[in-house]
Amino acid sequence: MSKTISLAIGLAAMAIATPAFATSTFQNTCSNISFVYKGNDAAIQAVCLCSNGTPNQTRLVLQGISNQNGVLTRGSGNSTFQQSCGTIQILVDGPNAVMSAVCRQSNGSSRPTSLSLNGINNNSGTLVQQ
Numbered sequence: 695m696s697k698t699i700s701l702a703i704g705l706a707a708m709a710i711a712t713p714a715f716a717t718s719t720f721q722n723t724c725s726n727i728s729f730v731y732k733g734n735d736a737a738i739q740a741v742c743l744c745s746n747g748t749p750n751q752t753r754l755v756l757q758g759i760s761n762q763n764g765v766l767t768r769g770s771g772n773s774t775f776q777q778s779c780g781t782i783q784i785l786v787d788g789p790n791a792v793m794s795a796v797c798r799q800s801n802g803s804s805r806p807t808s809l810s811l812n813g814i815n816n817n818s819g820t821l822v823q824q
Contacts, residue, residue, distance in 0.1 A: 718814040720821055721786045729782045729793065736776040738784055742816040750819030756793075757823065759809065764799035766809035780804075784811070 721727065724740035731737065735755045744750050759766060759773040766775055776782065779795040785808075786792075794808040813824045 716813045716824055717789065718791045718811055720814045720816045721789075721791050723816045724821070727784050727786055727791075729784050731776070736773045736782070738811070738814065738821060740821060742819045742821060744819035748819070752819060752821045754814065754821035754823060756811075759793075761797040761807075764797045764803075764805040764807060766793065766795060766797065766807045768809065779807075 720740065720742065724742040727738065727740040729736070730739040730753065732753055732755055736759070737753045737755045739751070739753045741749045741751050756773045758769045758771055759775045760769055761767070761775040761778045766779070775795065775797065779797040782793065782795045784791065784793055791811040791814065792808050793811055794806065796804050797807050798804050815822055815824060
């Protein structure tokens with residue numbers, strides 16, 4: 695089998711195995727977007743417009759984000775990255791929403807890392823994850 699065919703098969707298998715995450719749209723109708731703690735949980739806080747145009751302060755607990763040797767990684771369950779990462783920020787640049795942080799590695803050093811925040815939307819003034 696040629697290298698090109700092998701590469702194409704490998705890429706197709708990765709596409710099947712990797713779940714697609716929908717693009718976030720909350721940043722289009724929300725402002726004052728920031729990272730906060732809700733108890734011990736990591737969350738996004740924002741002021742989002744309701745369907746009638748009134749602003750509403752809302753929070754969404756982030757799920758399934760962990761620190762894997764200094765790299766923010768998406769998984770399942772409760773987020774744990776906040777236990778070993780600092781300087782956590784939510785950055786919005788046009789259609790992209792990204793969480794950035796400086797996370798500890800297994801050797802004790804730290805490194806900057808980021809993760810796209812996908813599937814977060816404004817549902818009439820309330821942040822929701824799909």
